Amino acid sequence: MIIMNKILVVEDEKAIATLIKMNLIKAGYQCDIAYSGNEGADRLSENTYDLCLFDIMLPEINGYELLSYAKSLDIPVIFVTAKGETLDKVKGLKSGADDYITKPFEVLELLARVENVLKRFNKTDRFIKTSGLDIDTVARIVKKDGEILKLTYKEFDLLLLFARNPGTALYRETIYEHVWDSEYMGDSRTVDLHVQRLRKKAGLEKSIEAVYKIGYRFVPEDRI
Amino acid sequence: MIIMNKILVVEDEKAIATLIKMNLIKAGYQCDIAYSGNEGADRLSENTYDLCLFDIMLPEINGYELLSYAKSLDIPVIFVTAKGETLDKVKGLKSGADDYITKPFEVLELLARVENVLKRFNKTDRFIKTSGLDIDTVARIVKKDGEILKLTYKEFDLLLLFARNPGTALYRETIYEHVWDSEYMGDSRTVDLHVQRLRKKAGLEKSIEAVYKIGYRFVPEDRI
DNA sequence: TAAAATGGATACAAAAATGATACAAAAGAG
DNA sequence: CTCTTTTGTATCATTTTTGTATCCATTTTA
Numbered sequence: 001m002i003i004m005n006k007i008l009v010v011e012d013e014k015a016i017a018t019l020i021k022m023n024l025i026k027a028g029y030q031c032d033i034a035y036s037g038n039e040g041a042d043r044l045s046e047n048t049y050d051l052c053l054f055d056i057m058l059p060e061i062n063g064y065e066l067l068s069y070a071k072s073l074d075i076p077v078i079f080v081t082a083k084g085e086t087l088d089k090v091k092g093l094k095s096g097a098d099d100y101i102t103k104p105f106e107v108l109e110l111l112a113r114v115e116n117v118l119k120r121f122n123k124t125d126r127f128i129k130t131s132g133l134d135i136d137t138v139a140r141i142v143k144k145d146g147e148i149l150k151l152t153y154k155e156f157d158l159l160l161l162f163a164r165n166p167g168t169a170l171y172r173e174t175i176y177e178h179v180w181d182s183e184y185m186g187d188s189r190t191v192d193l194h195v196q197r198l199r200k201k202a203g204l205e206k207s208i209e210a211v212y213k214i215g216y217r218f219v220p221e222d223r224i
Numbered sequence: 225m226i227i228m229n230k231i232l233v234v235e236d237e238k239a240i241a242t243l244i245k246m247n248l249i250k251a252g253y254q255c256d257i258a259y260s261g262n263e264g265a266d267r268l269s270e271n272t273y274d275l276c277l278f279d280i281m282l283p284e285i286n287g288y289e290l291l292s293y294a295k296s297l298d299i300p301v302i303f304v305t306a307k308g309e310t311l312d313k314v315k316g317l318k319s320g321a322d323d324y325i326t327k328p329f330e331v332l333e334l335l336a337r338v339e340n341v342l343k344r345f346n347k348t349d350r351f352i353k354t355s356g357l358d359i360d361t362v363a364r365i366v367k368k369d370g371e372i373l374k375l376t377y378k379e380f381d382l383l384l385l386f387a388r389n390p391g392t393a394l395y396r397e398t399i400y401e402h403v404w405d406s407e408y409m410g411d412s413r414t415v416d417l418h419v420q421r422l423r424k425k426a427g428l429e430k431s432i433e434a435v436y437k438i439g440y441r442f443v444p445e446d447r448i
Numbered sequence: 449t450a451a452a453a454t455g456g457a458t459a460c461a462a463a464a465a466t467g468a469t470a471c472a473a474a475a476g477a478g
Numbered sequence: 479c480t481c482t483t484t485t486g487t488a489t490c491a492t493t494t495t496t497g498t499a500t501c502c503a504t505t506t507t508a
Binding site: 196212 | 464
């Protein structure tokens with residue numbers, strides 16, 4: 001099952017947009033183009049992307065506004081700026097972009113940055129970094145400040161479920177069915193107890209919040 | 225209440241039923257299984273579903289009969305057919321199914337078809353932007369000016385009802401039955417109180433207006 | 449314009465849900 | 479088989495949510 005990362009490029013200069021798209025596709029990504037801020041916002045609301053590349057100077061909605069929208073969806077953003085726009089560059093990073101690249105750019109540099117940001121946001125599978133934890137999903141090892149945490153089987157699966165669904169309100173039923181792999185019988189406190197244990201062991205007291213009447217939601221500390 | 229899309233799977237082969245359910249849950253849907261046509265019909269009458277997946281060859285009541293029942297409830301249907309049943313396939317589509325998929329199938333294909341049909345029937349709307357609010361119906365998070373609002377369970381469901389029915393005068397009775405999921409006993413002020421609380425918390429004093437003797441109407445303030 | 453009806457505001461109490469703790473059962477290691 | 483670790487249940491304390499009662503302001507209607 002091949003999962004390609006999906007990237008949205010918002011850039012009003014067609015030549016550059018096409019150049020970027022071609023190279024991204026060649027490198028194995030899926031890629032959509034939008035030629036204006038408005039179009040970009042539409043795409044964002046219609047699809048799920050793993051990464052966005054935004055020009056700052058855009059017709060209608062500008063790059064900064066798109067940025068905050070993308071961030072609200074928890075999608076990393078790389079700004080693509082024209083050479084002179086140094087002021088914008090600073091502003092861009094300050095305003096929360098995850099990287100930037102100046103036009104004209106080397107294709108290889110672009111790809112390297114793309115790959116880097118995707119990795120940082122663990123949009124690639126094996127390693128997940130979140131809330132101060134380093135999770136190796138294959139080795140089933142979790143590190144905090146370089147120290148290995150002794151998580152039990154269930155605790156690890158639970159953590160993984162949370163890490164892979166940040167920001168989502170997970171129903172007790174959903175949690176139970178994922179981690180225990182069997183049907184949920186309404187009233188048990190089992191899920192709650194395991195959440196409490198995980199919180200304590202992994203120092204996630206603040207990151208895993210209870211959603212009253214529903215279950216729990218994982219909000220990574222690096223992004224509150 | 226209105227949260228995740230809810231899907232009913234009617235399939236007598238337990239292994240396949242479980243496989244489908246697991247993958248649907250993983251993809252963020254709620255999912256019930258019925259192992260016979262009769263059971264399927266029961267579920268349909270007891271619950272509200274956004275989509276049905278039916279095997280055609282079922283014990284007791286067959287897929288076609290279920291189909292017409294589901295259609296009478298305005299629920300889209302995808303048929304899951306065994307490979308040989310081409311005749312059935314045609315018959316299935318002609319008889320009004322919204323899509324079909326043949327066993328054995330790729331999980332990704334299944335999910336794509338599910339998503340597609342839900343979209344076609346407007347059953348998906350994870351993100352809603354209205355009156356200066358950003359609602360994430362899956363995470364159950366509401367933001368105003370980037371700040372997360374602390375809404376309770378009922379408040380959130382109430383907001384969702386309003387957001388999905390802008391401009392409509394909603395009867396107290398309707399509101400009660402949607403949000404409380406039980407019958408409305410004439411005189412209570414419960415709905416009013418919750419509307420007041422929601423107005424205050426979400427700054428919707430002007431957007432949610434009382435409709436004398438009827439209930440309330442949500443009139444989004446156009447901005448953003 | 450005044451009485452009646454209806455919605456808004458506030459306070460408070462009941463109910464429900466989650467956190468914490470202790471302990472028992474089950475599974476695994478030596 | 480015994481000891482340790484993991485997992486689950488029961489219980490109590492705390493917090494959050496929800497609903498009722500009450501009083502006040504506003505709108506309708508006669």
